Amino acid sequence: MAESTITLRLFGALHALRRERGLPTVLKVDVPESGITGIELAESLELPVEQIEGLFCNHTVRPLRWMLRPGDHVAFVPLGTPGPHRFFLGLYGAGRGSDVNSTNGTS
Amino acid sequence: MRDIVRLDMATGQVTREPLPEKWARYGGRALTSAIVFSEVPADTDPLGPGNKLVFAPGLLAGTPAPNGGRLSVGAKSPLTGGIKESNSGGQAANALAKLGIAALIVEGKPADPGARWALVLEADGSIRLERADEWAGLENYALADAVKATRPADDRYATITNGPAGEMLMKSAGIAVSDPHGYPNRFAGRGGLGAVMGSKGLKAIIVSDKGLKMVESADKQAMMAAVRTFANALTTHAVSGTALPTYGTNVLANIINEAGGYPTRNFSEGRFEGVEGISGETMREITVQRGGNVKHGCHTGCVIQCSRYYMDKDGHYKTKGPEYESVWSLGADCGIGDMDAVAELDRKCGEVGIDTIEAGVMLGVYMDSGEIAFGDARAALDALDQIGRGTELGRILGDGAEATGIAFGVKNIPVVKHQGLPAYDPRPIQGIGVTYATSTMGADHTAGYTITSNVLAVGGTVDPFGTEGQAALSQGLQIATAMLDTLGFCIFVAFPVLDIPEAFGAIPEMVAAHTGQASDVDALMDLGKETLTYERLFNERAGFTPADDRLPKFFYEEPLSPHGAVFSVSDADLDSVHAFVPETAQRLGIA
Numbered sequence: 211m212a213e214s215t216i217t218l219r220l221f222g223a224l225h226a227l228r229r230e231r232g233l234p235t236v237l238k239v240d241v242p243e244s245g246i247t248g249i250e251l252a253e254s255l256e257l258p259v260e261q262i263e264g265l266f267c268n269h270t271v272r273p274l275r276w277m278l279r280p281g282d283h284v285a286f287v288p289l290g291t292p293g294p295h296r297f298f299l300g301l302y303g304a305g306r307g308s309d310v311n312s313t314n315g316t317s
Numbered sequence: 318m319r320d321i322v323r324l325d326m327a328t329g330q331v332t333r334e335p336l337p338e339k340w341a342r343y344g345g346r347a348l349t350s351a352i353v354f355s356e357v358p359a360d361t362d363p364l365g366p367g368n369k370l371v372f373a374p375g376l377l378a379g380t381p382a383p384n385g386g387r388l389s390v391g392a393k394s395p396l397t398g399g400i401k402e403s404n405s406g407g408q409a410a411n412a413l414a415k416l417g418i419a420a421l422i423v424e425g426k427p428a429d430p431g432a433r434w435a436l437v438l439e440a441d442g443s444i445r446l447e448r449a450d451e452w453a454g455l456e457n458y459a460l461a462d463a464v465k466a467t468r469p470a471d472d473r474y475a476t477i478t479n480g481p482a483g484e485m486l487m488k489s490a491g492i493a494v495s496d497p498h499g500y501p502n503r504f505a506g507r508g509g510l511g512a513v514m515g516s517k518g519l520k521a522i523i524v525s526d527k528g529l530k531m532v533e534s535a536d537k538q539a540m541m542a543a544v545r546t547f548a549n550a551l552t553t554h555a556v557s558g559t560a561l562p563t564y565g566t567n568v569l570a571n572i573i574n575e576a577g578g579y580p581t582r583n584f585s586e587g588r589f590e591g592v593e594g595i596s597g598e599t600m601r602e603i604t605v606q607r608g609g610n611v612k613h614g615c616h617t618g619c620v621i622q623c624s625r626y627y628m629d630k631d632g633h634y635k636t637k638g639p640e641y642e643s644v645w646s647l648g649a650d651c652g653i654g655d656m657d658a659v660a661e662l663d664r665k666c667g668e669v670g671i672d673t674i675e676a677g678v679m680l681g682v683y684m685d686s687g688e689i690a691f692g693d694a695r696a697a698l699d700a701l702d703q704i705g706r707g708t709e710l711g712r713i714l715g716d717g718a719e720a721t722g723i724a725f726g727v728k729n730i731p732v733v734k735h736q737g738l739p740a741y742d743p744r745p746i747q748g749i750g751v752t753y754a755t756s757t758m759g760a761d762h763t764a765g766y767t768i769t770s771n772v773l774a775v776g777g778t779v780d781p782f783g784t785e786g787q788a789a790l791s792q793g794l795q796i797a798t799a800m801l802d803t804l805g806f807c808i809f810v811a812f813p814v815l816d817i818p819e820a821f822g823a824i825p826e827m828v829a830a831h832t833g834q835a836s837d838v839d840a841l842m843d844l845g846k847e848t849l850t851y852e853r854l855f856n857e858r859a860g861f862t863p864a865d866d867r868l869p870k871f872f873y874e875e876p877l878s879p880h881g882a883v884f885s886v887s888d889a890d891l892d893s894v895h896a897f898v899p900e901t902a903q904r905l906g907i908a
């Protein structure tokens with residue numbers, strides 16, 4: 211049977227929110243076969259989108275409008291990442307709609 | 318008026334002289350590097366009488382400048398063989414600055430290598446060198462208690478102390494600096510400067526600033542206005558105002574791990590399956606549960622306050638909340654995923670007086686040799702204990718990752734200029750590799766805090782896997798970091814400074830208001846360039862060549878999971894990082 215879920219991790223302040231809601235470290239979330247954008251996923255889980263700076267999809271930083279598909283490993287990163295990699299990994303631009311990371315067919 | 322204080326360990330004499338005019342713009346790292354460049358022969362034995370150990374508070378230390386009380390410690394490094402500036406928080410910088418001291422230089426060598434000495438700087442300006450043989454061999458926390466017993470109950474003082482590893486001249490030894498509560502938990506850790514202090518027979522420096530006022534600025538009103546702007550930016554920015562104080566630097570663990578750049582088991586993998594157990598989020602939960610202090614400054618005047626105390630299971634203080642780099646080195650790099658075990662190792666490093674990064678990288682290499690197993694926290698603790706006791710094995714391990722790797726025949730030894738690499742694998746994050754390779758300090762994450770880099774460059778973000786723009790980025794950040802180290806700022810001010818234009822503007826405003834001399838961003842960047850120029854020229858004289866500005870071969874040859882990336886920035890790009898040095902040297906008249 212085809213996979214229908216993504217795995218999702220939440221970091222920083224989002225991690226605290228996950229604990230408050232009693233959710234496990236790694237969430238399994240059902241997504242449509244056609245995919246779902248990061249923003250849609252965050253909204254569907256009632257996460258504070260304005261506090262999310264970017265996401266990892268399969269260990270690479272992507273913008274929030276990136277299309278996530280079944281089988282993907284995803285992590286949401288809130289605003290406030292210290293260290294060089296906020297910039298080196300592209301997190302700085304990811305949540306701001308910049309063209310730093312190309313999208314994969316979404317607009 | 319700022320002075321240089323010299324302590325000659327050969328004679329025990331202390332002298333005081335005005336800071337030369339040519340160095341009037343300098344403090345912190347610029348001053349330690351200028352002094353080492355000018356006064357220490359580059360070919361001198363780092364543990365011999367020709368080396369000098371220099372303590373310099375940042376230019377703005379002792380003033381109300383927020384987060385401006387960092388201490389630079391400089392010397393020729395016994396670990397790298399090049400120049401070293403090791404930067405520490407703690408109370409000492411502010412205290413030295415209030416005493417009007419721009420730099421304390423410890424030089425010469427005592428006739429009796431078995432003797433121990435303590436230098437005491439009283440708040441009334443008097444300075445004396447005392448015999449302290451009874452403190453020989455004491456670990457740092459016991460030493461802090463012993464010092465306390467000698468001080469009046471109502472005194473306010475800072476300590477700079479050396480643990481047993483430094484007394485035994487080990488190359489991974491660091492120098493401990495006391496925090497606002499008197500714990501010796503801040504470190505000038507990198508580069509083996511504890512061994513230099515040990516070679517001088519100096520066990521402790523005690524600096525009292527009881528009753529002393531803040532250092533006066535030339536234009537008090539302008540200073541306070543700039544301080545307000547700066548403090549406001551630091552406390553409202555998302556990183557420095559919220560994330561750092563909540564989770565500390567270790568909030569990075571999950572993020573770098575997710576990016577596949579979290580060096581695991583001696584840099585053999587990019588992701589650690591046990592990261593959840595040692596993440597910043599977990600560390601915060603444990604600390605809160607056990608009643609630990611989760612937010613304070615490492616020195617008076619810090620408004621970001623990323624420090625915390627880690628408590629044991631019974632709710633007693635164990636160590637300062639280990640930083641991201643320490644948790645990584647003693648955790649993931651050793652395959653250890655238990656926060657209490659990491660805290661135990663961190664405390665042991667603090668007691669013995671060794672750099673947590675070098676210690677963890679060394680343990681990772683030692684585990685890779687098969688002598689002890691990855692993940693064996695008990696064996697790791699025993700190894701650190703052997704360093705403290707100076708056993709035959711301990712003396713090898715105490716000399717750091719490279720010495721250990723050579724002794725035990727390990728193929729992959731992650732060092733640059735003989736110093737262990739910190740907590741980011743350069744293969745999936747090429748930019749940090751440029752800094753590791755080219756830093757004057759040896760592999761050093763803070764040397765070019767490649768953080769806010771693309772902002773410094775032109776906006777936009779470099780591709781972490783690409784090579785384009787990485788050298789320019791690293792250059793900009795190494796210069797900016799050297800500038801912040803010179804002024805005495807904690808590097809975390811970089812986040813708001815590069816995001817909020819008024820915050821950046823407030824720095825030259827503070828410098829101008831304090832010194833009475835005009836300043837602007839270019840003048841500040843010149844400070845950074847001058848600092849790096851002294852360091853680069855010293856290293857050249859010490860025999861360093863472009864071949865020393867390279868990463869170990871395995872980073873170029875062995876792909877790292879999960880991305881399968883190798884380091885691929887060209888040698889020509891690496892060699893371009895210090896292109897500004899000849900011109901700056903010309904301007905300084907030291908070419």
Ligand code: SF4
Nearest residue numbers: 614615619621623807
């Ligand atoms: S932000 Fe952290 S490291 Fe920087 S001065 Fe404050 S406590 Fe020290």
